[in-house]
Structures are given as structure tokens and as C-alpha cells.
Amino acid sequence: MSAQSMILQTVASPHARAGESVSVVMLKVVATLVPATVYGFWLFGSPAFWLWLITIASALAGEAVCLRWAGRDPAPLLKDGSALLTGWLLALSLPPWAPWWIGVVGGLFATTLGKQVFGGLGNNLFNPAMIARIALLVSFPVQMTYWVVPAGAPGLLDGLLITLGHIPVPDAMSSATLLGHAKTDLARGVDLLHTELPGHAFNWVGARVGSLGETSTWLIAAGGVALLTMRIITWHVPVAMLAAIAVPAAIGHAVDPARYIDWTTHLMSGGAMLGAFFIATDYVTSPSTRAGQVVFGLGCGLLTWVIRTYGGYPEGVAFAVLLMNALTPAIDRLIKPRVYGRTFTGKPASVQKGKSK
Amino acid sequence: MGLRELLNGVRWGVHPHDDHKRPAADVPLRVMPLPERLCVPLLQHVGAPALPVVKVGERVLRGQLIAAAQGNVSAPVHSPSSGVISAIGEVTAPHPSGLPFAAITIELDGKDEAGEPLTPQVDPFSLTPAEVSQRIADAGIVGLGGATFPSAPKAQLGLKLSVHTLIINGGECEPYLSSDDSVMRVRADEVIDGVRILMHATGATKALVGIEDNKPEATAAMRKAAEGFASIEIRPVPARYPMGSDRQLVQVLTGKEVPSGARTASIGVLVNNVSTCAAIHRAVRVGEPLYRRIVTVNGGAVAQPGNVLAPIGVLIEDLLRFVGLKETPARLVMGGPMMGVALPHAQVPTVKGCGGILALTAGEITDTAPSACIRCGSCVKACPMGLLPLELSAHIHAGEYDKAEAKGLDDCLACGCCAYVCPSHVPLVQTFYHAKGEVWKRAQQKKRTEFTKGLAQARKERLEREARERVEAAARRKAERAAQQAAAQQAATSASANTAGGASA
Numbered sequence: 001m002s003a004q005s006m007i008l009q010t011v012a013s014p015h016a017r018a019g020e021s022v023s024v025v026m027l028k029v030v031a032t033l034v035p036a037t038v039y040g041f042w043l044f045g046s047p048a049f050w051l052w053l054i055t056i057a058s059a060l061a062g063e064a065v066c067l068r069w070a071g072r073d074p075a076p077l078l079k080d081g082s083a084l085l086t087g088w089l090l091a092l093s094l095p096p097w098a099p100w101w102i103g104v105v106g107g108l109f110a111t112t113l114g115k116q117v118f119g120g121l122g123n124n125l126f127n128p129a130m131i132a133r134i135a136l137l138v139s140f141p142v143q144m145t146y147w148v149v150p151a152g153a154p155g156l157l158d159g160l161l162i163t164l165g166h167i168p169v170p171d172a173m174s175s176a177t178l179l180g181h182a183k184t185d186l187a188r189g190v191d192l193l194h195t196e197l198p199g200h201a202f203n204w205v206g207a208r209v210g211s212l213g214e215t216s217t218w219l220i221a222a223g224g225v226a227l228l229t230m231r232i233i234t235w236h237v238p239v240a241m242l243a244a245i246a247v248p249a250a251i252g253h254a255v256d257p258a259r260y261i262d263w264t265t266h267l268m269s270g271g272a273m274l275g276a277f278f279i280a281t282d283y284v285t286s287p288s289t290r291a292g293q294v295v296f297g298l299g300c301g302l303l304t305w306v307i308r309t310y311g312g313y314p315e316g317v318a319f320a321v322l323l324m325n326a327l328t329p330a331i332d333r334l335i336k337p338r339v340y341g342r343t344f345t346g347k348p349a350s351v352q353k354g355k356s357k
Numbered sequence: 358m359g360l361r362e363l364l365n366g367v368r369w370g371v372h373p374h375d376d377h378k379r380p381a382a383d384v385p386l387r388v389m390p391l392p393e394r395l396c397v398p399l400l401q402h403v404g405a406p407a408l409p410v411v412k413v414g415e416r417v418l419r420g421q422l423i424a425a426a427q428g429n430v431s432a433p434v435h436s437p438s439s440g441v442i443s444a445i446g447e448v449t450a451p452h453p454s455g456l457p458f459a460a461i462t463i464e465l466d467g468k469d470e471a472g473e474p475l476t477p478q479v480d481p482f483s484l485t486p487a488e489v490s491q492r493i494a495d496a497g498i499v500g501l502g503g504a505t506f507p508s509a510p511k512a513q514l515g516l517k518l519s520v521h522t523l524i525i526n527g528g529e530c531e532p533y534l535s536s537d538d539s540v541m542r543v544r545a546d547e548v549i550d551g552v553r554i555l556m557h558a559t560g561a562t563k564a565l566v567g568i569e570d571n572k573p574e575a576t577a578a579m580r581k582a583a584e585g586f587a588s589i590e591i592r593p594v595p596a597r598y599p600m601g602s603d604r605q606l607v608q609v610l611t612g613k614e615v616p617s618g619a620r621t622a623s624i625g626v627l628v629n630n631v632s633t634c635a636a637i638h639r640a641v642r643v644g645e646p647l648y649r650r651i652v653t654v655n656g657g658a659v660a661q662p663g664n665v666l667a668p669i670g671v672l673i674e675d676l677l678r679f680v681g682l683k684e685t686p687a688r689l690v691m692g693g694p695m696m697g698v699a700l701p702h703a704q705v706p707t708v709k710g711c712g713g714i715l716a717l718t719a720g721e722i723t724d725t726a727p728s729a730c731i732r733c734g735s736c737v738k739a740c741p742m743g744l745l746p747l748e749l750s751a752h753i754h755a756g757e758y759d760k761a762e763a764k765g766l767d768d769c770l771a772c773g774c775c776a777y778v779c780p781s782h783v784p785l786v787q788t789f790y791h792a793k794g795e796v797w798k799r800a801q802q803k804k805r806t807e808f809t810k811g812l813a814q815a816r817k818e819r820l821e822r823e824a825r826e827r828v829e830a831a832a833r834r835k836a837e838r839a840a841q842q843a844a845a846q847q848a849a850t851s852a853s854a855n856t857a858g859g860a861s862a
Contacts, residue, residue, distance in 0.1 A: 011453070012787040015715070016373070016694040017723045020780045022731055080728060122729035122781075142693065179667035287746060288734035337743040339765045340604060341617035346763070348617035 004184045022121075024075055026081030029278070032223035033088055039219050040212040042095065043150040046159025048096035048212050051103045054163070055094065058107025059087030066116035082121050086110050089129040089278060092213030093271060093318070094136075099165050106132045126325045127285045130318045137318070139148040147209040149175050175209045176314075178269050179263065180262055183314035191258035208268070217268045224277025236293035237286060237300075245272055245299025252309065260309065270308070271317035275300065279317065285325040292335040299324045367742035369605070369752075370597045371774045373532050374499040376571065377694075381655045382535035384663035386543055389671065389679050391438055391465050396448045396706040397423065397670035398460040402499040403506045404430030409461055410708050415442050418472035423461050432497045432507045432709075436472075436648035437668030440465035451691045451708060455701030460670070474644035481554045481641045486516055489558040489641055496640030497647045497709075500527055502537075502601065503692060505710035508637065514620075515559035515627040523561045524610055524621070524628040525552055526576065527568035529593065529599030531693025533655040534713040539664040540632045540651055541568065541575035545582035551634030554641050559627055563609045564589045566631070598695060600770040603628035605741050617768050622716040632712070647709060652676065657718035658686035667707065673714055674703035683704030686716035694721075725763055725782045736775035736785060742768045746775035746785050753792040758799065761792055 041049045064081035067074040078084075087107050094102060113135075114128030115121070135191055137144045154162060161167045174186060185195040206215035227233045245266050252260030266272060271279065280286060280300045287296050300320045307316025338344050400406035407424035417423055417436040424434040440463040447457035475495050484492075494509035508690050515523075525548075529537040541548060552564050566583070568576045570593045583589045594600055594609050604615050607626055613623050619675040621628050632650065639645040648669055659680030667676060673689065690697040691711055707714070736746035752761040769789050776785040 011688075011699055011769075012784065012790060013690075013692075013697055013699075014695045014777050014786065015688060015690050015697065015699065015717060015722050016777060017725075017782065018371070018373075018778045018780075020778075021725060021782070022728055024732070025731075025780050077728075082731075122730060122731045283731045283733040286689050286732075288732055288737050288745065290738070293734075297793070332748075336745065337737065337740075339617065339744060339768055340608070340742040341614045341619070341768065342765070345763070348619065349614060350616065 008338045022080045022082070025232055026085050027266055028230055029227065030081065030085055030088060030227045033092070033213075033278070036072050036213055036216040036219035036223055037088070037092065039216045040092070043207065043215060044096035044148060044212065045154045047162045048159075049156075050160050050163040051068065051094060051096065051098055051100070052088070052091040052212065054100050055091040055107045056084060056087035056105035058104045059090065060107075060109045061084050062108040062111035063116065066112055067120070070116075070120075077121070080121065083111050083115075086115065086128045088197065089213075089274070090132050091132045092274060093129065093211050095144060095147050096212045097162060098143055100163050102136060102143055105139075109126060109135050122284055123128045125328070126322050127279055127282050130279055130321050133318050137313075145176075145180065146174055147177055147180075147211075149209055150215065163170050167216075167280075173270070177210050177266065178208065179261070179308060179314040183308075186259065192261065193258045201228050211271075213274045214270060217273045220273040220277065224273065227277060227281075233277070233281040234290065234293070236290050237281045237297040240294045240297025241276040241280050241301040241304075242267060242272065244298045245305050246301075248302065266305065266308070270304075270315040272304065275304070275317035275321055280324070285321075285328055287328055287331045287335065289332070289335055289337055291337075292331045295331055295335060296324050296328065298351070299327065363656050366849075369739065369774075370599055370772075371739050371777050372597050376532045376596070377655065377711050378533065378535050378538070378571065381571075381653060381662035381664065382538050384661075385665050386539055386651065386666060389667040391469060391668065391674065392671055392675040392793065393465060394443070394672070394674060395437055395440075395463045395465060395668055395670040396460040397434055397437065397463065398448070398458060398706055398708055399424050399434060400458060401434065401505060401669070401708040401710065402430075402432045403504065404432070406426060406459060407431060409445050411442050411445075411461065413442050413445060416440070416466075417442060417463065420648060421472040422475070422646075423463075426494070426497075426507075426777075428505055430510055430544060432499050433495065433646075434461070435497055435648045436463060437670060438463070438465050439468050439470035449701060449705050451700060451705045453699050453701065460706060461559045463670075475640070475646055476644040478642065480645065482491055484557075484641075486512075486560065489554060490516075492641045492644070493558070495796040496645065497573050498633065498636050498640050498644050499647070499709050500630055501632035501636060501710060501712065502648060503696070503710045503712060505708070505847070508629070508633055509626065512555060512558040513628075514622055515561065518622045518625075520561050520622055520625050520627045521563060522557055522611065522626045523552065523556055523559065523564040524603070524607055524626050525564055525566040525631055525634060526601055526603065526606055526628055527566055527572070527579070527631045528606055529572070529712075530569060530598040530600040530602075531695050531697070531713070532598070534653045534693045535655075535717055536651040536653045536664055536712040537631050538572045538575050539653070540635050541572070542578050545575075545578040547635040547638040547791035548631050549582040549586065549634075550581065550642065551636070551638035552629075553586065554637055555629060555634060556588065561627065562588060566591045567594045567600070567610050568592070569594055569596040569600055587742075590841060598774065599741055599770065602741065602770055602772060604770070608748045619764070650709065650711075652707060652711060654680045654716075655661070656686065656690075656715040658682055658684050658716040669709055669711075670706045672703070673700065673705050673707065676707070676714055677703060677716060682716060684718060687719040688715075688717045688722050690715040690717060695777065696771065704839060707811070708766070727783050728781045730779075730781050730783055733780060735778040735780065739774035739778045741772060741774060744769060746789075749792075750783060750785055750788050753788050758792055758796050762796055766796065766852060799814050806844055807826055 060083050064074040067077055089108050090106050110128040110132035114131045115124045125317040208215050246263040249263035249266040253262040287293050303320035303323055304316045307319050341349050405428040408427045409424045411423045418439045421436045422438050426433045443464045444462040448460045449455050450458040476492055490509045490512050498508040499505040576593055580591045583591055603621055607621055608614055613624050636647050651664050652667050653664050660683045689700040730747055749761050771786055773786050
């Protein structure tokens with residue numbers, strides 16, 4: 001090869017890249033969800049699998065249709081994995097035996113009204129999976145609070161028929177979640193010292209009532225730790241959020257154990273783990289500075305505890321995250337890193353001329 | 358490493374897993390045989406280009422002045438070898454645009470005949486600081502770290518602002534590059550002597566040499582060379598890009614920050630590169646001008662990567678021929694991969710500030726089409742200046758240049774950390790370059806508008822003044838006339854009265 005014949009394309013620096021792409025990031029997040037998901041399938045049987053599949057397919061379909069309408073080629077953008085992740089996270093937050101149309105409505109809602117109407121990836125204000133979950137919860141409260149006891153997993157075909165609504169689910173199989181049970185009893189005037197909670201939350205096998213990703217708390221947490229070690233997320237949001245749930249819970253429980261659930265139950269129930277590691281850490285809808293992320297995480301955790309303890313719903317992670325999502329632009333505006341050589345107010349630092357050291 | 362460095366030094370920047378410095382850094386230094394032709398550019402420094410003092414057809418010797426400095430911030434250019442000037446004209450600039458710039462082409466005769474040294478050899482410490490600076494200026498020394506600011510005015514500035522500390526930059530944080538590493542290993546004594554001369558020229562009482570901890574051999578060699586000089590301290594610093602940026606190095610070594618918009622001298626320190634110090638030693642001790650330097654030639658396409666002592670003005674194609682190519686490079690870069698400039702082709706000469714030439718393969722430059730920003734904040738974590746690249750970029754894309762400026766666009770070093778880590782491959786640095794250009798253009802426009810406005814205002818004032826003066830003059834004339842008339846009348850009346858009186862008398 002002769003050096004003279006080279007005519008090269010010139011571009012701006014840098015001429016090297018760290019290699020990670022958006023799809024790689026998204027797929028790594030998805031990979032860390034696989035153990036918890038598979039375990040959920042094993043616990044709740046094939047209806048959970050079908051619902052998971054339907055939710056993801058709907059999320060992808062919603063994304064594709066919107067992109068086509070916007071005159072963009074959907075194929076390369078679907079490959080970025082963000083719609084897949086949205087559908088997956090939504091499926092993990094649904095009651096495992098919910099009927100098929102819950103998955104369809106939720107999946108479509110998440111990627112169309114939750115994301116594409118804002119302008120697609122990177123522009124949505126709210127976490128698409130959580131906004132879809134809240135929309136479903138508010139619209140279809142019965143189906144969204146129909147929880148099954150993890151026992152007697154039906155076969156693939158039976159499971160499909162259950163999901164499609166052809167086989168009615170026996171009432172004996174349903175129960176309230178731990179947080180829901182506590183809320184109902186407290187509302188009835190039964191205090192927590194005299195109620196029988198359906199299985200302790202600090203349960204390694206997670207064989208209790210809840211959404212697909214709720215009971216396998218340990219596997220979700222392990223996935224979160226994997227994300228931390230892969231440096232896809234930093235500790236700021238999850239640690240702040242879990243601490244902000246645990247600390248008020250521990251104080252409340254110490255003051256009045258009859259009225260306040262203990263902190264381990266709080267951390268191991270509902271969407272606490274999923275929320276802390278996978279939902280609140282969503283890049284798009286959380287602040288971009290470390291300090292901002294700590295504030296955001298604290299807000300998510302505190303709101304979760306407040307909603308669970310004093311609100312009308314037994315579970316509060318989705319509401320808390322959405323409320324904090326709304327505050328993200330404000331946090332980003334108020335909490336900024338100090339620019340090198342400038343004061344916190346942004347003015348150039350004063351010059352100390354020739355001062356001997 | 359002290360607690361302060363630990364706290365201040367490592368939170369910003371990026372750390373590439375493979376810095377690609379080996380094996381080129383460990384191969385012994387090679388001296389490039391003289392090529393047939395050299396194209397020595399006239400503008401190899403910040404400031405005004407040098408003015409040619411030779412004519413086509415004239416024979417020049419090694420070290421002979423061929424272009425003189427023009428203005429305060431400028432540097433002369435010397436012939437790297439002996440030969441005949443064949444052209445004084447334009448060649449392709451080492452810049453992505455491929456625009457031409459002026460250079461003196463010398464057909465070498467291969468004899469490499471040396472001219473007279475610039476100055477007689479004397480003990481540099483017997484000279485005054487001004488004389489030392491003059492020798493540095495005469496030798497055409499500029500900052501060899503890449504910024505190419507002429508060294509003599511810098512030293513004079515340091516003396517004027519009475520700096521107390523010299524920061525000697527042995528960071529060399531760019532991946533692939535090891536020319537400074539090589540200088541410190543092979544010429545540690547010269548570097549240390551250059552540091553001492555520079556301390557003399559600037560009046561600094563202390564020198565801190567910051568060397569990244571991925572260069573243990575260089576650190577050892579420099580430590581050995583600095584033995585016995587208590588005022589010179591060798592300090593390993595964490596290998597983290599952009600440690601070689603003066604602001605970051607000052608922060609890590611002294612714990613102080615350079616105020617935004619100010620120079621390092623404003624906090625009493627002056628930053629100089631290790632290769633510059635070696636060149637200063639040669640200039641002041643030996644009277645040797647800057648006509649050659651060590652260039653790292655590296656990259657996946659290079660057959661024998663390593664450090665090469667090459668004459669300045671050598672064409673990249675000759676340099677690449679010397680080290681050999683394994684395959685056609687997908688990109689040629691002058692400088693490092695983070696801040697270097699892509700070259701349009703290989704018929705481009707090297708300049709004084711060129712520490713490396715990279716011939717990169719397609720696999721090394723992973724260019725992907727940009728996708729939407731997912732606000733992951735990687736750029737925020739990587740920015741060594743504490744800026745919010747994603748926000749700056751959003752403002753620039755919305756055309757809000759004033760907001761981008763208010764949020765510190767001018768503080769951006771263009772180090773490339775943000776673009777390096779961006780998973781969406783957003784061309785952040787390119788955006789900032791564009792915005793800086795746009796802001797500059799607007800400022801110029803504003804200045805011009807204000808100038809025109811000033812002219813218009815001045816004209817208006819002049820016209821008004823003239824009109825006023827005319828009116829006043831008219832009024833004055835009228836008044837004068839009136840006064841004259843009155844006087845005349847008075848005179849007439851009194852005369853007639855006199856006559857009358859006289860008549861009556």
C-alpha cells in the first residue's frame with residue numbers, strides 16, 4: 001500500500017470510543033432481569049410467561065407503529081432495546097395472572113403515550129413502564145389487584161387459556177399481597193400485632209403473593225448489584241431510595257409496631273427493589289448529576305414510604321417514581337456540579353495573584 | 358499520593374481500559390534517516406506566522422534561520438538540515454479542512470551540514486532572565502505538548518506576574534502517545550536542566566514534575582536526574598485522561614484551581630511540557646534551535662510502532678514509510694486519539710507541536726451513527742471541568758448559544774471525554790467546536806455592529822454639531838451685524854446729535 005494514495009475522511013476528535021452503545025446498555029439491563037423473571041415463571045406458572053410475552057410484544061408494536069407514523073424506519077430503533085426493556089419492566093410489575101388485554105393495553109400505553117408522544121427515546125418525562133402501570137391500576141383496579149398464590153403452576157396450554165380468559169381462576173387461589181393485607185387490616189382496625197401476614201417478606205424463596213417481579217426480591221437485588229458492578233448504574237439512586245424507605249420505616253416501627261410495618265418488610269415488598277435498581281435508575285427520567293440522583297432517590301424512597309403508610313394504596317413505588325420524575329427537570333436545574341474555576345454561583349473564582357505557597 | 362490528590366484528582370475524566378501505549382513506548386528510540394525533502398511550515402505556533410528570510414534557490418545549513426518571528430507572540434523557524442530551498446509556497450495544513458498554509462520546501466542534499474550555533478556557550482545561570490528568554494526566543498521554542506504557545510513570552514509573563522511554582526507536565530495522558538515518556542527516559546538530565554533554566558528565567562522557586570503513574574521508567578529516570586535539586590520534585594499522578602491538561606494537572610499537584618477565563622500564572626504557577634524543557638536546555642546550553650523532535654508513530658496499521666526522532670517538516674508519508682504500514686489506515690491522526698486532528702491525506706508536514714502520528718485501522722475507530730441522547734449522565738461524570746455536556750448540547754441544538762455560554766461553553770477544553778463515553782455516540786465535541794465558532798462569530802458581528810453604530814452616532818453628532826455651529830455662527834454674525842448697525846446708528850445719532858449740538862452750540 002502506498003501512502004500517497006490515501007484520501008481519508010476527516011472528522012472531529014475524539015477518534016476513539018468507549019465501545020458501549022445504547023443497545024448494549026439496554027441488553028445488559030435486560031440480562032440482569034432474566035434470573036428474576038425465569039424464577040417468576042417457575043413460581044407463578046405459564047400464565048405469567050404468556051402475559052410477559054404479550055406485554056413485551058405490545059410494547060414493541062406500539063413503538064413500531066409510532067415510529068412508522070413519524071416517518072422513521074422502526075427496525076434500527078427497535079434494536080436499541082429500550083422498548084423491550086420497558087415492556088419487560090411493565091410485565092414484572094403486573095399481577096402474574098392478569099388477563100391478556102391488561103398486557104396489551106399496558107404495553108401499548110407505555111411506548112405510545114408514555115414515550116413516543118414526548119418524542120421517543122430520551123425525551124419522555126415519565127418512566128414509561130410506571131406510567132402504564134399506574135394507568136392500568138387506576139383504570140382496572142380489580143384486574144390489577146388480583147393476585148394469585150404461587151402454587152400449582154399450570155401447563156403452557158392451560159396457562160394460555162387462563163391468560164386469554166377461557167378458564168376462570170378459582171377464588172381460592174387469590175390473596176392479597178403482604179402490603180395490601182396490612183393496609184386492609186389496619187383500615188379494619190386490626191393492628192399489625194394481631195394480624196396474620198401472608199408469609200414473611202424476608203423470605204429467601206419468595207413463595208408469596210405479588211407481582212411477577214415482586215416476590216423474587218433477592219434475584220432482583222442481585223440483578224441490581226450486577227448492574228452496579230457493570231457500572232451501568234451508580235449507587236446513588238438505589239442506596240438513597242432504599243435508605244429513604246428503610247429509615248422512616250424503622251423509626252415508625254420502633255415507635256409503634258402495631259401501626260407501622262418493619263423496614264425489612266418494606267424493602268422486600270412491592271416494587272422497592274425493582275424500583276430502586278431498575279425503575280428509578282432509568283437514565284432518561286432521572287437527574288444526570290450524582291447529587292441530583294441522591295436527592296431523587298431520597299424523594300422516591302420517602303414518597304414510597306409515605307404513600308404506603310398514609311396513602312390510599314398499599315403500594316407506592318410507581319407513584320413515588322412518577323412524582324419524582326416530574327421533579328427531575330427542577331432537580332437538574334437546581335443541582336449542578338460546580339464548574340472548575342468557578343464559584344457555586346457560576347462566577348469565575350477570584351484570582352490570588354502570585355501568592356506564595 | 359496525598360489525600361488531597363485522592364480527593365481532587367480522580368473523579369473526573371476517563372480511563373481507557375487499553376491505553377495502547379505499549380509496545381511503542383518500550384521500543385528503543387529510533388532516528389529517522391533524512392528524507393529527500395522537507396516542508397517546513399511558517400506557522401507552527403500560536404500567534405503570527407514567521408516571515409521567510411531566505412529565497413528560492415538559496416542553500417541553507419542545519420540550524421540556520423529560514424523564517425523570522427513576527428510580532429510579540431511568534432517564533433522563528435530554522436532549517437532542520439542542509440539543502441536548497443526549492444519553493445516558498447503553500448502545502449496542505451495538518452488540519453481536517455486540508456486547507457493550504459505557507460511552508461518553505463527544502464530539497465535536502467543529504468550532507469546534513471551544520472550551521473553556526475545560535476549563541477556562544479556560557480553558563481545559563483550567569484545570564485539574566487531576560488537573556489535566557491532571548492535565547493529561548495531565538496531558538497524558536499514553543500510548547501511541545503501541543504498547545505505550541507511560544508515559550509519565551511510565556512517565561513516573561515511568568516517573571517512579570519512573579520510565579521512561584523513551575524508545573525512540569527509529564528502527564529502525557531493521550532492513549533497511544535509516548536513521545537514525552539521517551540524524552541523523560543532518554544533525556545531525563547536534559548529535561549531537569551531545562552527545568553532549572555526555566556526556573557531561572559521565570560524566577561520560580563519550586564518545580565513540580567507531574568508524571569502519570571503508567572510511566573514508571575520515566576519516573577525513575579527523572580527521579581535520578583533530579584537528585585540533588587531540592588527545589589525540583591517528581592510527583593507521580595494518577596493515569597487518567599485528561600491529566601495532561603494544564604488545569605487538571607495544576608489542580609492535582611497544587612490543589613488549586615485556575616479561575617475561569619484566567620491563565621495559570623494568575624495563581625502563581627506556570628505549566629511547561631517536559632519535551633519543551635529538554636528543548637530549552639538545548640537552546641540555552643548548546644544554542645541549538647528547535648528543528649527536530651521525538652514523534653510517536655503508532656496505531657494498528659503501523660508495522661513497527663515506536664518513537665522516532667524526526668526533523669520537523671517531514672511529510673507524514675515519509676514518516677510512515679520509515680515505520681512501515683501493515684495495512685491501509687482508515688484514518689490518519691496528528692496528535693492523540695482524544696484531541697488529535699484527522700488528516701486529509703499523508704502529504705502533510707509535521708510541526709513543532711506534533712507529538713504523535715497515528716495510523717488507525719477501521720477497527721480502532723468505532724464510528725457509529727449517533728442516536729438519541731438517553732440522558733445517562735456519563736458525559737457529566739466524565740467532564741473534567743464539571744460541565745453538563747448533555748445540557749450544553751441541547752441548548753446549542755436549540756440555537757440558545759447565550760444559554761450555552763452562560764453554562765460554561767468557554768470553559769470546555771474540548772478534551773473529548775464526553776464524546777468518548779457517550780453510549781449514543783452524540784458528536785458532542787463537534788457541537789461545542791461549532792458553538793464556540795458561532796459564539797465568536799456573533800461576538801465579532803456584535804462588535805462590528807457596535808463599531809458601525811458608533812460611526813453612525815459620531816456622524817450624527819458631527820452633523821448636529823455642524824448644524825448647531827452654523828446656526829450659532831449665523832446668530833453670531835447676525836448679532837455682530839446688529840451690533841455694528843447699532844454702533845453705526847449710535848455713531849450716526851451721536852454724530853447728528855453732535856452736529857445738532859454743534860449746531861445748537
